[in-house]
Amino acid sequence: MDRQSEFTFNFAGAAVIMIDASAMSMEVMTSILSGYGFKRMFRCSTLSAGLDVLKSHRVDLVLIDPECFGEEGYSAIRWLRSETNNPNCETSVLITTVLPHVRAVTASRQCGADYVVAKPFSTTTLLERILWVATGDGRRGDLSAPPTLVNQAGSGVDLW
């Protein structure tokens, strides 16, 4: 048995918030995250509802499709990072997006997100990204993403 097959996790006690304007996308993510073992899930179809949760509840992971909300979607993450008194200010943020173009990736970096995952993502890919932010020593920063990092055919964009 290799190390990968022995590696285990238990997300039953972890809280995740999904912020996505698409009801069906939310259903898909809920199904996937349930499979991973998450039980505490906040499902927010509007940005304001998402911000209310982030102000009032401690969460361990944020999944957000900011494109649904225009520039305000990225501003919300920037706000979260700046709220140093908010226990969620350092929470891992995964951006999900259909169109991971250079502008979106750059905006994601600059607002303080951890990773961009291109929709549609496979069950394997999303889990890999979640485990990556759970175990990684990555940094968030403000450098522009090189265009070579943008993989429109694949399932993710490695920001760092």
Place this chain on the structure above:
Amino acid sequence: MSRHTKRKDLGRFLGIPGGITVATATERASENLDILSERAIGQIDWTLDSFSGYLDLLSGAPPDAVRDELYRLASEIVSLSAFDRESLGQAAFSLCRLLSVMKEKHEWRRSCVDVHQDAMRSLNRPDVCPTHLREVLGGLSGLSGSAHDQQR
């Protein structure tokens, strides 16, 4: 923005009792998605019809709110294309690119949008002939790619 060092919020859930492996997690997630499949396909059909409905009502360049809605519908199709509609998803992705570029350039190419719509209709099935797919996507890539190139 200054650099931060990540606090490993999720890290405390790794390697603790009662855990599952990556294989088990992805298998369970896939099983959950199988249950959703029929609804997702229905949603794709509804979204395609909705997209066509908007186009039917349009004359001339649409306002930004309508462009945003068209983009939202196209992106919904991309999001759901993993439900056995990968070819359709590629056409919808091309449409997203086209709509995005046209909005930035404040232009509207109805004929290009119509071609994408027709392509999505023809690709809205699970098994698409590879030759047909290659031809269709090649054509779409030319349309959305040329809009993108002109942007540079």
